[in-house]
Amino acid sequence: MKETHSVDLLLGIVQRLSLARDLQTIVDLVRHGARELTGADGATFILKEQDQCYYVDEDAIGPLWKGRRFPLEACVSGWTMLHHRSALIEDIYDDPRVPTEAYRPTFVKSLVMVPIRTEAPIGAIGTYWARRFRASPRQVKLLQALADSTSIALENLTLYSDLSRSLAETRSARDELARQLHLRDEFISICAHELKTPLTPLTLQIQFLHRLLLSGPPAGAPQEDAVKSGIRKFLAISNRQISDFSKLIDNLLDASRINLGHFNFSLQNDVNLSAIIRKVIAEYQAAGFNELKASISENLRGRWDPLRLEQAMRNLISNAVKYGEKKPIEISAAPDRDGQVRVIVKDHGFGIAKEDQERIFNRFERAASMRRYGGVGLGLYITREIVQGLGGTIHVESERNQGAAFVMRLPVRPPIATHGAA
Amino acid sequence: MTATRLQTKHHTASCNHLLLIEDERDIRESVREILEFEGFQVLEAANGREGLEILKKVPNPCLILLDLMMPVMDGWQFAQALSNDTNSQAVPVILVTAFAEKANTIPCAGVLKKPYDIDHLLSHVKRHCRGEGADQ
Numbered sequence: 001m002k003e004t005h006s007v008d009l010l011l012g013i014v015q016r017l018s019l020a021r022d023l024q025t026i027v028d029l030v031r032h033g034a035r036e037l038t039g040a041d042g043a044t045f046i047l048k049e050q051d052q053c054y055y056v057d058e059d060a061i062g063p064l065w066k067g068r069r070f071p072l073e074a075c076v077s078g079w080t081m082l083h084h085r086s087a088l089i090e091d092i093y094d095d096p097r098v099p100t101e102a103y104r105p106t107f108v109k110s111l112v113m114v115p116i117r118t119e120a121p122i123g124a125i126g127t128y129w130a131r132r133f134r135a136s137p138r139q140v141k142l143l144q145a146l147a148d149s150t151s152i153a154l155e156n157l158t159l160y161s162d163l164s165r166s167l168a169e170t171r172s173a174r175d176e177l178a179r180q181l182h183l184r185d186e187f188i189s190i191c192a193h194e195l196k197t198p199l200t201p202l203t204l205q206i207q208f209l210h211r212l213l214l215s216g217p218p219a220g221a222p223q224e225d226a227v228k229s230g231i232r233k234f235l236a237i238s239n240r241q242i243s244d245f246s247k248l249i250d251n252l253l254d255a256s257r258i259n260l261g262h263f264n265f266s267l268q269n270d271v272n273l274s275a276i277i278r279k280v281i282a283e284y285q286a287a288g289f290n291e292l293k294a295s296i297s298e299n300l301r302g303r304w305d306p307l308r309l310e311q312a313m314r315n316l317i318s319n320a321v322k323y324g325e326k327k328p329i330e331i332s333a334a335p336d337r338d339g340q341v342r343v344i345v346k347d348h349g350f351g352i353a354k355e356d357q358e359r360i361f362n363r364f365e366r367a368a369s370m371r372r373y374g375g376v377g378l379g380l381y382i383t384r385e386i387v388q389g390l391g392g393t394i395h396v397e398s399e400r401n402q403g404a405a406f407v408m409r410l411p412v413r414p415p416i417a418t419h420g421a422a
Numbered sequence: 423m424t425a426t427r428l429q430t431k432h433h434t435a436s437c438n439h440l441l442l443i444e445d446e447r448d449i450r451e452s453v454r455e456i457l458e459f460e461g462f463q464v465l466e467a468a469n470g471r472e473g474l475e476i477l478k479k480v481p482n483p484c485l486i487l488l489d490l491m492m493p494v495m496d497g498w499q500f501a502q503a504l505s506n507d508t509n510s511q512a513v514p515v516i517l518v519t520a521f522a523e524k525a526n527t528i529p530c531a532g533v534l535k536k537p538y539d540i541d542h543l544l545s546h547v548k549r550h551c552r553g554e555g556a557d558q
Contacts (some may be wrong), residue, residue, distance in 0.1 A: 193491075
């Protein structure tokens, strides 16, 4: 081959290698290029895999070792990698480095093998002749130049795929961040709405009382006793609104504590869950929700955090009241298998679709439309944190329009590793 | 607001009852107490569907105070149903919402933005039910 031709050929391959963005392209360029550059009867592309030589691909007049692996010590490619230099073998049957058994089935009589990345080899390029042949130093040099370019191409490939991966990771992190930000903005807007809701009656009541104080009852207003009873009623509503307000703020603070990992439990022995559930039910009954049907076993006792349990029960019952479409709500609590207790809060509202049943326990999530139902979407999230914090589980069983049953299972003694347990 | 005045004239000045559609019980009770104190009669509904039921029996209140976000039937759906109800479609509607920007999708005689104050509430009610301050 003429000198200028082989240099042009090499330059062409090097240029194409510089553009290669995947391993197969590099392998193809090298196996064909090596053969063409040297005028050999065959060429192989070998990669180092731990202590083995992997014959990735070949271009030859007859089959060589494509797809096979040999120990580094048992082949010529291994020798070049271990010794960081090329091997020029004029007669393979007259060189101790050659495992002749592997060569006997092939056409090979002579070979030149060069390492890819001489300093710290990652592979090798082999060229083979079917006749006894001594490659010129120039041919070996060309081949080594090809191997060096291959090394750069392989490194570029690694950098490129690292870069692509890191770009993809950055993109997905950015998307996730955008999703979280959107969720947070939505949350702030819902919060503002929820905080305004109790403010409306509060504002009205205070202004009404103020008006009454300033100018007395309007003409035709009820008698004094009625005025007094009206005022008492207003103050009762105000109290209720203030308590709703403070519950909402507690929920927001709890969500923030969970987020920061500061959601703590104060475990006490002999906590009476039966009494806690009855207390919460009584609160709802006192507020006028009479459709609560309870079946609570006596003396469900365990080592729990009583305030957190009360909070969880209140969340579950308020959820049932909210979505239960004023139909009866059934609450049951009884001992369960394996030293657990099981609490079920069942409503007969419009139910929760299968695809929403896991999601509703996530922060800021809600299955119902914001248009129809207020609420910040923290109640079930906090409830699940409480139940899991006490070593228990909670899930919902529901069919569309068949109501929803929230099933909570709690071990009587939470496992030692209860997170955040004080 | 010409439309408002026309609607006010449509109803007699002696009309005394109004319909309050609001899912928050405490808001309903507060508003009812205040308005009853002022001598009005308040018909209460906890959602749009209940509101439509009341309109079947009392088709011509002087005013409807309509919350937007409610279960069962929300304010948007109620407004749609009302526009097709030949007996009650002329009753003026005051929208009551925390999201005032969402209210502009519904034709109405006015908007009360939560939390609203008693003067705004009374001025809307008196204007529509007694014709007071209609030119303000």
